[in-house]
Amino acid sequence: MSATQSSSPVRVGFIGLGVMGRGMAGSLLRAGHAVTVFNRNAQAMPPLVEQGAQAADSIAALGASCRVVFLCLSDTAAVEAVLFGEGGLAQALAAGSTVIDTSTISAPATRGFAARLAERGVAMLDSPVSGGQQGAATGSLSCMVGGDAAVFEACLPYLQAIGSKVAHVGGVGAGQVVKACNQVAVTGVMLGVAEAFALARRHDVPPAVVREALLGGAARSMVLEKNALRLIERDFQPGFKAELMRKDLRLALQAGQDRGVFMPGAALIAQLLEGVCSAGEGSLDWSALGKLVETLSGVDEQA
Amino acid sequence: MSATQSSSPVRVGFIGLGVMGRGMAGSLLRAGHAVTVFNRNAQAMPPLVEQGAQAADSIAALGASCRVVFLCLSDTAAVEAVLFGEGGLAQALAAGSTVIDTSTISAPATRGFAARLAERGVAMLDSPVSGGQQGAATGSLSCMVGGDAAVFEACLPYLQAIGSKVAHVGGVGAGQVVKACNQVAVTGVMLGVAEAFALARRHDVPPAVVREALLGGAARSMVLEKNALRLIERDFQPGFKAELMRKDLRLALQAGQDRGVFMPGAALIAQLLEGVCSAGEGSLDWSALGKLVETLSGVDEQA
Numbered sequence: 001m002s003a004t005q006s007s008s009p010v011r012v013g014f015i016g017l018g019v020m021g022r023g024m025a026g027s028l029l030r031a032g033h034a035v036t037v038f039n040r041n042a043q044a045m046p047p048l049v050e051q052g053a054q055a056a057d058s059i060a061a062l063g064a065s066c067r068v069v070f071l072c073l074s075d076t077a078a079v080e081a082v083l084f085g086e087g088g089l090a091q092a093l094a095a096g097s098t099v100i101d102t103s104t105i106s107a108p109a110t111r112g113f114a115a116r117l118a119e120r121g122v123a124m125l126d127s128p129v130s131g132g133q134q135g136a137a138t139g140s141l142s143c144m145v146g147g148d149a150a151v152f153e154a155c156l157p158y159l160q161a162i163g164s165k166v167a168h169v170g171g172v173g174a175g176q177v178v179k180a181c182n183q184v185a186v187t188g189v190m191l192g193v194a195e196a197f198a199l200a201r202r203h204d205v206p207p208a209v210v211r212e213a214l215l216g217g218a219a220r221s222m223v224l225e226k227n228a229l230r231l232i233e234r235d236f237q238p239g240f241k242a243e244l245m246r247k248d249l250r251l252a253l254q255a256g257q258d259r260g261v262f263m264p265g266a267a268l269i270a271q272l273l274e275g276v277c278s279a280g281e282g283s284l285d286w287s288a289l290g291k292l293v294e295t296l297s298g299v300d301e302q303a
Numbered sequence: 304m305s306a307t308q309s310s311s312p313v314r315v316g317f318i319g320l321g322v323m324g325r326g327m328a329g330s331l332l333r334a335g336h337a338v339t340v341f342n343r344n345a346q347a348m349p350p351l352v353e354q355g356a357q358a359a360d361s362i363a364a365l366g367a368s369c370r371v372v373f374l375c376l377s378d379t380a381a382v383e384a385v386l387f388g389e390g391g392l393a394q395a396l397a398a399g400s401t402v403i404d405t406s407t408i409s410a411p412a413t414r415g416f417a418a419r420l421a422e423r424g425v426a427m428l429d430s431p432v433s434g435g436q437q438g439a440a441t442g443s444l445s446c447m448v449g450g451d452a453a454v455f456e457a458c459l460p461y462l463q464a465i466g467s468k469v470a471h472v473g474g475v476g477a478g479q480v481v482k483a484c485n486q487v488a489v490t491g492v493m494l495g496v497a498e499a500f501a502l503a504r505r506h507d508v509p510p511a512v513v514r515e516a517l518l519g520g521a522a523r524s525m526v527l528e529k530n531a532l533r534l535i536e537r538d539f540q541p542g543f544k545a546e547l548m549r550k551d552l553r554l555a556l557q558a559g560q561d562r563g564v565f566m567p568g569a570a571l572i573a574q575l576l577e578g579v580c581s582a583g584e585g586s587l588d589w590s591a592l593g594k595l596v597e598t599l600s601g602v603d604e605q606a
Contacts, residue, residue, distance in 0.1 A: 107506060130520050130521060131520070142516075142519055142520050144516055165519050165520075167512075167515070167516050167519075169508060169512050169513075169516055170507070170508050170512065171507075173506070174506070174507075174508050177502065177503055177506040177508050178503070178508060178512070178513055178516050178517075180499075180502060181499035181500075181502055181503050181508075181513045181516075181517065182499070182516070182517050182520065182521070182522050184495055184498050184499045184502065185492075185495040185496050185498075185499045185517055185522040185524075185527065186495070186521050186522040187495065188491055188492060188494050188495015188496070188498070188499075188568075189488075189491060189492045189495055189522065189524055191491050191495075191568040192487055192488040192489070192490065192491015192492055192494075192495075192568060192569075193488050193491070195487050195488075195491070195559075195564070195565075195566045195567075195568050195569050196483075196484035196485070196487045196488045196491075197484075198564050198565065198566070199480065199483060199484055199487060199555065199558060199559050199562075199564050199566065200480055200481065200484050202559075202562035202563070202564050203410060203476070203477070203480040203558065203562060204473070204474075204477075205472060205473050205477050205480050205481060205484075209470075209472050209473065209481070210472075210481055210484045212470070213445075213447055213470050213472055213481050213484075213485070214481075214484065214485055214488055216445055216468050216470075217433050217434070217445050217468075217485065217525075218433060218485070218489050218525050218526065218529075218530075219485050219488040219489040219492065219525070219526075220524065220525040221488075221492055221523065221524035221525065221526070222520075222521050222522070222523040222524065223521065223522075223524075224488065226521075227521075252502065255502060255506065256498075256502050256505075259502075259505035259506060259600075259601075260505070260600065260601055261498070261501050261502045261505050261600045261601075262498075262501065262596055262599035262600040263498045263501070263502065263596075263600075264498075264571055264575075265491075265494040265495060265498050265568065265571060265572075266495075266498050268567055268568060268571060269568075272567075293565055293566075296565035297562075297563065297564045297565045297566075298562075298563055298564075
């Protein structure tokens with residue numbers, strides 16, 4: 001990847017053009033990278049082609065033409081299928097290639113995938129992201145990257161195209177671990193805020209008053225500042241869906257169980273999110289966790 | 304309280320000269336108020352007398368000479384005893400006086416105390432504080448004040464002597480409710496952070512790396528910024544003792560039970576604090592909550 005190779009730049013592949021993936025692929029294009037895209041549902045590809053991408057006919061074709069391939073898929077099984085299924089990426093990629101997985105999936109499974117790719121001379125970075133649809137569309141995601149330091153350095157130009165905050169947090173799987181930590185921490189904040197608001201409302205103190213008072217002290221948080229407004233304004237349009245947060249907490253708990261970690265708070269919140277989803281509200285923003293707390297507290301929604 | 308009365312200023316009483324109370328009484332003196340102090344253990348009074356306070360021989364004597372009386376006591380029973388016990392404040396205070404209770408006690412009990420004082424023409428503000436020993440010593444506490452608006456306005460000169468952030472949050476008891484909300488919220492943040500750190504450590508990611516990565520995003524909080532350093536640096540010297548946070552969460556849960564509020568997170572954290580205290584660590588800082596999570600996760604404390 002020296003300067004003399006600029007006439008034949010590294011072609012970057014992107015597999016998975018959902019809400020997040022299409023934004024990231026667009027960011028790579030805007031940063032001047034040569035991008036080839038593939039999506040199972042081909043209808044997602046033309047908008048990227050209009051932005052300058054090439055569309056591949058198959059995962060194998062993409063793998064044969066790219067030295068760096070991003071994945072943005074829905075779950076662990078989907079990543080495994082794309083990498084190691086029939087006609088998968090692992091067989092198609094040349095030795096010396098790198099897979100950058102931006103999906104939020106299992107940390108232990110990620111380590112296994114990386115080991116299997118390494119047998120073929122293919123490197124892997126796990127780089128789950130936070131920052132949502134808007135962060136993806138504007139290239140301002142936060143990327144938590146696990147993997148070999150030299151591979152990380154080599155891939156910085158691509159990671160910096162999709163993220164404004166790119167942190168190397170450890171070896172393969174560490175990105176998934178830190179993402180899990182993020183979801184455990186952020187939902188812990190939300191449950192505390194939601195219970196505080198329910199307590200206040202049932203004692204006739206407006207949650208907006210509580211928010212204002214607490215923002216000045218030790219209970220200050222980004223969730224109190226931003227997400228908590230959803231509970232005050234009754235706005236549960238996602239945002240980040242409750243069913244996705246449920247998935248992320250399930251992953252966090254699995255990662256915990258894998259090493260015997262005591263996570264009663266995350267387990268409780270995961271259960272509450274099961275309740276949110278099973279009550280048919282999984283497509284609301286994950287702050288609907290607070291809505292459930294209010295409902296079970298007898299808060300009058302009209303109040 | 305007009306300017307012409309400056310030759311006979313309102314004398315302010317202060318009952319309860321523990322770590323917090325002695326700081327607040329000192330702040331009132333520094334602000335130029337005439338202060339009379341009383342403490343059950345008389346040894347706490349001479350240092351305040353050296354700063355210019357008068358020492359009262361009894362609660363009744365203090366009540367007879369003061370029109371505004373601060374309380375800073377350990378629990379609901381202590382406040383009830385000082386107000387309504389034999390030789391208590393309620394009998395001694397003239398009609399038109401005001402009691403300002405800075406203790407963290409029961410919100411429902413506070414409403415009852417205020418009603419009983421009102422029968423004697425005595426007003427009450429509940430003004431639990433946050434900001435700790437240092438905030439008390441420097442007059443920079445955060446005061447969450449419940450009570451009649453006119454009484455609040457009249458008492459602002461005294462409240463602003465002890466606090467740099469003084470918020471009127473509602474009627475009598477609302478200060479206690481908001482303080483309870485604060486403790487529910489802040490402990491929720493801590494449990495999330497503690498579980499995230501335990502998960503990270505068991506997956507060989509240093510908690511300092513997690514802290515740094517999470518501070519940049521949606522999981523950002525004051526607890527992650529400050530208190531979490533105690534988990535990284537293994538520093539559990541209080542600070543605010545775990546046994547006091549246990550007391551505060553018990554109060555929050557009682558306030559919740561009083562109105563049927565669903566608070567599974569606070570209940571869980573209260574249980575963990577019972578564990579911290581019963582294991583003999585109640586006099587450590589309340590971040591020892593995270594120490595318990597680590598111990599139960601098999602985290603090597605030497606790591």
